[in-house]
Amino acid sequence: MVSRVTLLVLLLTLLCIQSQGTGRYLELETATSAAGDDPSAIFEPQIGDFLSSYSAVYQAGNGPFFGGGGRFDIYGHPNVTGHEVVTTAVWIVGERDDRTLDAIQAGWHASDVTGCYNTACEGFVKSDTAPISPGDVLPISTPDEIHELMIWIEKDDKGGDWWLYASTESTTSGKVGYWPKSLFSKLAQNATVVNYGGFVQVKKGSVSPPMGSGHFPNDTAAFFSNVEYVDEFGRKIAGNLPSVVTNKNCYDVGNMGDATFFYGGPGGCVN
DSSP states (O other): OOOBOOEEEEEGGGOOOEEOOSBOEEEEEEEEEEOTTOGGGGTOTTOOTTEEEEEEEEEEOSOOBOEEEEEEEOOOOTTOOTTOEEEEEEEEEEEOTTSEEEEEEEEEEEESEEOSOGGGSSSOEEOTTOSSOBTOOOOOOBTTBOOEEEEEEEEOTTTOOEEEEEEETTSOOEEEEEEOGGGOSGGGTOBSEEEEEEEEEEETTSBOOOBTTSSOSSTTSEEEEEEEEEOTTSOEEOOOOOEEESOTTTOEEOOOBTTBEEEEBOOOOBO
């Protein structure tokens, strides 16, 4: 199967599942879900009891936060099938007092079965001058040539909408579009968590797929750089953050230095 990378928009609350074919996408997601005691709810709030998920991220917690983003390389996963999902993204999360959450994310995504991505779901409002758009094919990194994606999400201090900015090495950074303030409860005010890194999903009892480039953190692993968040004073902060890793036997993150870290792994977990 030929692997593709494109830009997606997903509104999880609609649960309008449709097949898109295995691909790499610039992924946009909005979600409202009960987080409960399951930390994976931040990454895929409605994965269901028949799926297992794994994450390897750095996390800015205990907001308020008003934006965040970074730069990361893009990889194809042509063997991803069924309910398997491989994602690298920035997650902006608003956790409410009742343990439910609002969440938006942007990054690249490989999956054979996806939610209602791109503009098939209501919610995300695309800019007419977007440098890259939902559904655009993105280039794949190889050992000889690295292709990167820059993602920045920030809350507008006037209207309160969450704006997405994105670029690749062949496009200039610009506004892709925005998630209206009216979509959210907690995120209408601010975010409480910002995550940076990788996520995979697989049907329970099946072997989990690779994350990132498929290598544990080292010089050949996938990387995340220019990791920053916006604090309550509007300052862009680049700092060392705590990590959250579901299963270090299959995935991990390297040490963060100069707002950069390696992450990923070969997979192989069974739950």
